[in-house]
Amino acid sequence: MRDVAVVGVGLSKHVSKRRDVNIPELVWEGVSAAYEDAGITPRDLDGIITGNMPAFEGVNLPELWGAGHWGAYNKPVLRITTGGTTGGSVGHGAFYAVASGLMDTVIAIAFEKQSDGDSTAGLNTVAVADMAPFLSYGIDPAFMLAFGGGAVGVAVYQASSYMKRSGCTPHHLDKVSVLCRTNAAKNPAAHLKQPGLTPEEVARTALMQYPLRFGHVCPASDGACAMILTTAEKAKKLTDKPAFIRSVASCSEEGALVGIAAAGTANTDPCAQEGCKVAAANAYRKAGIKEPRQEIDLAEPYAPFAHQLLMFYERLLLCDEGEAPSILDSGSMELDGALPVCPSGGVISTNAIGASALERIAEAALQIMGKAGEHQVEKDVHKAVAHGWGGAVNLNVVAVLADTPTPRG
């Protein structure tokens, strides 16, 4: 296979409501920043890989209308969408496009303009297929909507289960929010920036559904992320310090929504996330990483809910199960720590859903390239892991990035 390098990253600003731009115009902000960062124009491009959560904005295949704003004129376009993991899946698609040899230089574009749509209704449609078994059990779908509809409904069960298994306390959740939101304060693209936030302040926010408080949950953002990938040879001409995507791997599990799968296969503990472990193990192996705990310098887990930062840190095989809360306590996850986590501020600070999992890869790339600015971590980052999560709690995507290509032979 061919080595694949990231040579440009672009992010729009992320805020709650961008009423001054429409969808293609908002996305253009991230896209044009990526072209500028890479020092190329759409003319240099062999293709575009894009995706978002279509049901959220009510626009089907928005690239048909808008891709002219992103440099798609007479270019190949491939649309990949997988829910919460969409951005990661788009990043993976861009990686494969280059690794396959079919294309040299591509742009990955992922976005969401949540203010245009109705994301709770969108998320509730996640539950539609689950109504069939609910009906067969005699459960009213209206109850289903109140009970499990929307992402928070799912997340609380996962959080409780994780806390029971790991010994994570509500105080740890508060500290996760502080870690992320104070990092976000140093990231110009981030949405919720809370410099000087304290765990006590988070603990005083309203309880949504035990154990999650408002302070533990992501905002809904308008935003876009774009990333330019190319071959190792072409990267050399564009930058002295590209970030190589060494490997990508995803893993899809049986669906689990409040414990009942539509396919009627299993009651799955939503915090088990076996798929994340499988994807991480595959990604490390393909990246030539034998000891992720020693080798990985930085992690960007996908954590729209506070407990997920700790849970996925474990599922990404960066420590034993149940160890993450004490690692958080040790300060190791801070910007100046041994293995900084979510230096970008993470999804809990910024969530333009379709873009979020691509932003994890983008942040890993920025940190390796040394271009993260104020939120650049203190240590040198040689290897980083970026993650995405979604679906019916059942989809995980993992990418491993490094400052050198995968060693061969």
Add this chain to the structure above:
Amino acid sequence: MKSGEGLKNVKRMSVPFAPVFNWSVGNWMEQFFDGLKQKKILASKCAACGRVYLPPRMICERCFDKTEEWVELPETGTVETYTMAHVGVADNGELEDLPEPQIIAMVKHDGADTCMAVRVDAQDCNVGLRVKAVWNAEPDGVLDALSAYRALD
């Protein structure tokens, strides 16, 4: 029970909520709408290649530049292609017979490089027909400012 048996009714379960969308139109379309309110047809122009977009677009897809220039176009244009529509898409997403067949045309306004899909009120439509915009006397909102175009004498 064999797999698939008895699922027929479940397949028809409908979704018990309707999402609401509030699309931002962006500054370019807003300027276009402001123009329509004043019975002006405003298009955006790419300074680099001169391409004129109607409706306006923020980015010239060919040059990847912002279209910073604005031009007011005449109300006249040419039918690039047309159809006599006997059916339309009903609210339920299925085809329905229109009360009266209507002519839908892609009209290129004089000076524009892109088309607008509009209704044309004419006995006989053909490609190349010269048409003129007709302003709705009592528009139901700005999206309704333009009525069916009419053939130029």
Add this chain to the structure above:
Amino acid sequence: MEREVAIIGYAQTPYEEDADASREILVLRAAREALASAGLSRDDIGTVITANNDYLDGRTISNMRLVEPSGACLKDESKVEMDGAYAALYALMRLLSGFHDVAMVIGESQASVYPTYAPGVMTLDPTWDRQRGLLNEVSAAALQARSYMNTYGISEEQIAAVAAKNLGNAVKNPLALRAVPGATVEQVMGSRMLCSPIREMCAWPATDGACAIVLAAGDVARKANRAAWIRGVGFYHDSYLTERPLDKMTSLKMAADKCYAMAGIEHPEVEIDLAEISELFAHEELMAYEALGFCAEGKGGEFIDSGATRMDGILPVNPSGGVLAANAVCAAGLARLAEAAMQITGEAGDHQVKGVKTALAHGQTGLCAQENIVYVLGGE
């Protein structure tokens, strides 16, 4: 290409107006049958790519409940939200990268569960065209057809001839939804006018169904029961429908040129033995003849008149009946790929064309065929 990749298994469900099964069951049937035809088990599959659309399925993240029926559980799965021929492209990329050796590709849709024409309307610019209520799949296709006819002097009869040919061919395809024994131009011309010049028999039928193919690289492909090798692929995106000329399929021509260059094809009209084209509307097949280089620009009408694309012609197009015979939206282009592969392996049954060594398959996404993808497949 970095590796040799072949289609080694395929399956389609029967195409129906209202399948008595959930989409999960349709996918399960197609996936199992495709695996069986490839002589593989689920363990052999490295990656699964599905093609489906959230609006067609009426739910967000339409792939997530297909994990189990597609055989993707605990595997590297992803979804392309386009025609299934693009899902095959993504699977191909994954195999070419060397990360995977065997891929399952599945496309599905069930028109009986969604409002048939709403997803098309929802692709329109929501700040203008969608609000104005004039454009939809049929009216847009009609504008495209008229533009093409006007530029090149194509007649309605020549367009109807495409429908007559394809719906007649479909009689020999047991899976087809719409087959018209002995279909004639007069019959097509007599069908209900939707938006002039598009008549009911010239427009795709709302369809339920699924299609699955198994792709393999390297040794697995060489040892397979059968192999239709992918010799080339090309795909391009066109501008939004009000911003491009509608009288030609520019992105299809670009896709074909790219694909032919990869496959080493210089004279498609001679070197291609058979084509399966995604003609959502009859006129698109004529436009595709030109864009694919089967005939000169503007000569699509003469080409169909010549009989060249009939089942017994020099370059049969859509012996399966094409999309006019069945359009399970996200499966449509993937089915063209499966059909082209079947013709190469000699397994097309009653609609088999003799001596097919090189076949072309086409898929499209978007109103007025905004995005197009072309494959060339070859035998040994």
